[in-house]
Each structure stands twice: as C-alpha cells, then as structure tokens.
Amino acid sequence: GQNIDQPTEMTATEGAIVQINCTYQTSGFNGLFWYQQHAGEAPTFLSYNVLDGLEEKGRFSSFLSRSKGYSYLLLKELQMKDSASYLCAVRDRGYGGSQGNLIFGKGTKLSVKP
Amino acid sequence: DTGVSQNPRHKITKRGQNVTFRCDPISEHNRLYWYRQTLGQGPEFLTYFQNEAQLEKSRLLSDRFSAERPKGSFSTLEIQRTEQGDSAMYLCASSLQGNEQYFGPGTRLTVT
Numbered sequence: 001g002q003n004i005d006q007p008t009e010m011t012a013t014e015g016a017i018v019q020i021n022c023t024y025q026t027s028g029f030n031g032l033f034w035y036q037q038h039a040g041e042a043p044t045f046l047s048y049n050v051l052d053g054l055e056e057k058g059r060f061s062s063f064l065s066r067s068k069g070y071s072y073l074l075l076k077e078l079q080m081k082d083s084a085s086y087l088c089a090v091r092d093r094g095y096g097g098s099q100g101n102l103i104f105g106k107g108t109k110l111s112v113k114p
Numbered sequence: 115d116t117g118v119s120q121n122p123r124h125k126i127t128k129r130g131q132n133v134t135f136r137c138d139p140i141s142e143h144n145r146l147y148w149y150r151q152t153l154g155q156g157p158e159f160l161t162y163f164q165n166e167a168q169l170e171k172s173r174l175l176s177d178r179f180s181a182e183r184p185k186g187s188f189s190t191l192e193i194q195r196t197e198q199g200d201s202a203m204y205l206c207a208s209s210l211q212g213n214e215q216y217f218g219p220g221t222r223l224t225v226t
Contacts (some may be wrong), residue, residue: 004156033214042205042217043157087156091212100170101147102215104156 002026004105006088011111012078020073020108022088031091033102034062034073038084046086047073075110083112118218120206126224127196134192135221139208146189147215148181149205157205163189196225 003025012018024032031050035043049055049064049071061074073086085107092100119138127133139146145164149157160179161171165186178196183189193200203222207215 030212035217042219045214045216048214089156100212101159101162102149102157103159104149106154107156 028093137206
C-alpha cells in the first residue's frame with residue numbers, strides 16, 4: 001500500500017529553525033518532493049530529492065534516506081510568511097517505468113509566531 | 115506564459131448536474147496532471163497525460179469522471195451526475211517530462 005506520514009501541526013518562533021519529518025511506504029519510489037501551500041492557494045514547489053543526502057536551497061534544505069523511507073524539510077531563520085502547510089510527496093514509478101504521478105501526505109500546518 | 119491557469123475558479127452546482135473544468139498548462143510542458151484536494155488533506159491524484167495520451171488513471175476514480183487533452187495542450191475534466199462528495203478543490207499541474215510539477219490556482223467545486 002501507499003502511506004506517507006507527517007505531523008499534522010507544528011509551531012515555531014520567528015527566527016528559529018524547524019524540521020518537518022516525513023516517512024513513507026510506497027510500492028514504487030522515483031523521488032521525493034516538498035511543496036509549500038498557503039491557505040486557499042495552490043501548492044508551490046520547494047525541493048526535490050532522488051538520491052540520499054541533503055539538498056540545500058537558501059533557507060530551505062531537504063534530506064532523504066531511501067533505506068529508512070525518511071525525509072525532512074529544514075527551514076532556517078523562520079519568517080512569519082513561512083506560516084503555511086508543507087506537503088511531502090513521493091513520485092511513483094508510473095507507466096512503463098516512466099516518472100509518474102505524485103502521492104501526497106496530508107501536510108504539516110506550520111504556524112510561525114513572533 | 116505566466117503559469118498554469120484554470121477556469122472557472124469557483125463552481126457551484128446542484129447535485130446531479132454535469133460540470134466541466136479547464137486547465138491550460140505551461141506552454142512547453144508535455145505532462146498534465148489532475149488532482150483533487152479536500153480540507154486538511156494533501157492533493158489526491160486523479161489522472162495524468164503525456165501530450166494527448168492519458169497514461170494513468172487512479173483506481174479510485176469513479177466512472178463519472180472523464181478527462182481529455184485532445185491536442186496535447188489544454189485539458190478538460192468533466193464530472194457527470196455530481197454528488198455532494200465531489201465537493202473539493204480540483205487542481206491541475208504541469209511538468210516537463212517527470213520534473214517538478216507546477217500547480218494552477220485550482221477550481222473550487224461546491225455541490226449543493
């Protein structure tokens with residue numbers, strides 16, 4: 001079966017660092033994505049990991065361990081505008097071995113407080 | 115091209131009516147995806163196209179749902195005989211091959 005788990009809610013303070021964890025069990029794996037979604041808006045792409053290790057992109061970093069079925073998104077120097085839902089998504093293998101669709105977790109609602 | 119666009123942004127319909135949504139992807143993107151999202155959940159995959167070919171369809175997708183992408187550019191999603199459980203945000207995304215997907219603003223459907 002397909003299962004992606006992430007915490008439902010988290011709270012952090014402006015200027016701090018927060019780590020959002022994601023564990024997954026899927027029938028196929030072809031990469032892991034993190035998306036940010038503000039309330040009432042569409043998801044926007046943040047990061048992508050297909051190999052083990054850390055990918056850094058400004059204030060945002062994402063880590064992947066395929067053997068553990070585990071990823072995290074690290075947000076540094078938190079700002080109030082970072083208050084949003086963060087969605088972990090695994091890309092399935094798809095048709096004929098090609099890169100397929102995304103399977104999303106339920107999202108982690110992050111609240112950044114002054 | 116400023117991104118993925120979807121029309122209409124909101125649709126209110128009565129149970130039993132048919133509705134059709136349109137998605138215009140980023141012009142150079144050959145893949146187009148449809149997702150459905152309800153409150154407090156992540157997007158749920160419905161179907162995707164590579165050019166005009168529909169390559170995958172969710173097993174959970176009712177026969178009342180059909181999607182087309184006739185010329186490999188815009189796509190339509192039709193829901194026949196709508197039910198209250200169809201109320202959701204319908205998101206379209208596009209990508210170049212299997213790279214990161216860019217989402218449109220969504221169509222919010224309310225079935226009364």
